[in-house]
Amino acid sequence: MPPVPDAEDQLVQRLRDRDEAAMTLFYDRYSAALYGVIMRIVQKEEEAEDVLQEGMIKIWNSFASYDASKGRLFTWVMNVCRNLAIDRIRSRQYRVGTRTQPLEDSAAVREPASLTFRPEHIGLQEMTKKLSPDQQQVVDMLYFGGYTQSEVAEELDLPLGTVKTRARAAIKVLSKLIR
Amino acid sequence: MDIQQYIESGILEEYALGVLPAANRAEVERLVAAHPELQHELNAIISGLDTYAEAHALTPPPGMRERVLAGWQQAIRAEAPGTTQASATAEPPYVAPQPAAAPAPEPVVRPISSAPEPAIREEAPRRGFGWLMAASVALLLSMAGNYVLYNRWQNTETALFAAQNDQARFAATQQAAEKQLSSQGRELAVLRDVQFQSVTLAGTPAAPSAKARVLYNPATKAVYVDVHSLPAPPAGKQYQLWALDNGQPVDAGVLAASTAAGDSLQQMKNIVSAQAFAMTVENEGGSASPTLATMTVLGKLL
Structure with a gap:
């Protein structure tokens, strides 16, 4: 799935060498994937741009903590940005005062995907067709909502074991779709 | 340890999703x-999760690239002064010429002020020589440092100038586009x-292929002219639109060269009442x- 492994290695090396020009390459290579996931979470273009920029600053500043032996650069940067986006919607909910139920109605996990969200990747629809609605709900809450499995169980009023089974089954389906 | 049970515990999923506390992460690893x-x-x-993420890819809107990168x-520039020093001591990955050269003059310069005093008291000649050496080395290092900094500054200046140029160019393009958009609106x-x-x-026998259109609003009296094709007027001449009201010609204004060329609509003088419109070629103005x-086109209201 990584288009050219060498290219990623090279990029990692250049970022380690603090080569600022490499960040342009980084943007060209990862912005669509990062922006797509961030948009899915924050749902607002302006805010998504903010989060992406913040993510790039964080990636640059904490690049020393990226350990290539533990995984792809893609996975690491995606998690950095995804977490920032999740923090963003949580602080947004905090601001509007629903602190008692901080995870309650995050748009990102309530709706399958908003009408304005049109991922260009044709694979998404086919992919979600392979997931049952129950599985998709769980995986979306975990991945885009930042819930733990117990939080999902509590939120959906399901036994924890059921949530774990659904999560595992969903992720298994996804991992078999690797092109 | 029961591997299958561990897998089914869901802890690997939580690890991959990044919601495990640090202690448990280490255990998983x-x-x-x-x-x-x-x-x-x-x-x-x-x-599997990466695939799911990638499936959501969405090309960012145009212009975002420049904004985000800038x-x-x-x-990172704003944070640089504080962090470069810290990282320089912590680990050596970033060895740019500037940090290497710049800090050097400092420690060497300091002895200059403290050295002369003991130098006078004992072993004056040798100390003096050492002092001179230290001073020359300091001077050389400082010059080298200055040179590096000067070069950096020059590069930054050039980059800034280029960026400003780009920005001005984009602004001009955008302004033009906005203007065009509003006129088209x-x-x-x-x-x-x-x-x-x-x-x-329609064209008269004098110019059979000429064709134009007048848009007339009898309520507001507004008149617009829309040219499809007109022969280019001779030098010093201009097309003039006339409204014919009960057979009397009423001046509706002259056509700008761009209007006559068919570039865009042009609003003409308001006309109170008309049954027909015509265009003639007149002296400029x-x-x-x-x-x-010189009547070129003529048409009646339906």
């Missing part, structure tokens, strides 16, 4: 390193307005009454 089945399972989970650069509003009557002006021999 230890076990994964020890058990290839776990490693295999974890890899599958991670690539914002990023500004942010106005044209579209006229074309869509049902109150406007369209009058086709227009005439008080039409030169009928």
Whole structure:
């Protein structure tokens, strides 16, 4: 799935060498994937741009903590940005005062995907067709909502074991779709 | 340890999703390193999630690239003074010429002020020589440092200038586009307005292929002219539009060169009442009454 492994290695090396020009390459290579996931979470273009920029600053500043032996650069940067986006919607909910139920109605996990969200990747629809609605709900809450499995169980009023089974089954389906 | 049970506990999913506390993360990493089945399972989970993420890819809107990269650069520059020193001591990955040369003059310069005093008291000649050496080395280092900094400054200046140029260019392009958009918006509003009557002006025998259109709003008296094709007027001449009211020609204004060329709609003088419109070729600036021999197009209201 990584288009050219060498290219990623090279990029990692250049970022380690603090080569600022490499960040342009980084943007060209990862912005669509990062922006797509961030948009899915924050749902607002302006805010998504903010989060992406913040993510790039964080990636640059904490690049020393990226350990290539533990995984792809893609996975690491995606998690950095995804977490920032999740923090963003949580602080947004905090601001509007629903602190008692901080995870309650995050748009990102309530709706399958908003009408304005049109991922260009044709694979998404086919992919979600392979997931049952129950599985998709769980995986979306975990991945885009930042819930733990117990939080999902509590939120959906399901036994924890059921949530774990659904999560595992969903992720298994996804991992078999690797092109 | 029961591998299958561990896999089913869901802890690998939580690890991949990044919601595990640090202590548990280390534990997972230890076990994964020890058990290839776990490693295999974890890899599958991670690539499954990565695939899901990639499926959501969305090309960012145009213009974001420049904004985000510029914002990023500004942010890391702003943080640089504090962090470069810290990182320089912590680890050596960034060995740019500047940090290497710049800090050097400092420690060497300091002894200059403290050295002379003891130098006078004992072993004056040798100390003096050492002092001179230290001073020359300091001077050389400082010059080298200055040179590096000067070069950096020059590069930054050039980069800034280029960026400013780019920005000015984008601003100009955008302004032009905005202007065009608003004029097209106005044209579209006229074309869509049902109150406007369209009058086709056909070519006269003098210019059979000439064709134009007048849009006339009898309620607001507004008149627009829309040229399809007109022969280019001779030098020093201009097309002039006339409204014919009960057979009397009424001046409706002259056509700008761009209008005559068919570039865009042009609003003419308001006309109170008309049954027909015509265009003649007149001296630049227009005439008080039409030169009928030069009539190029003519059309009646339906």
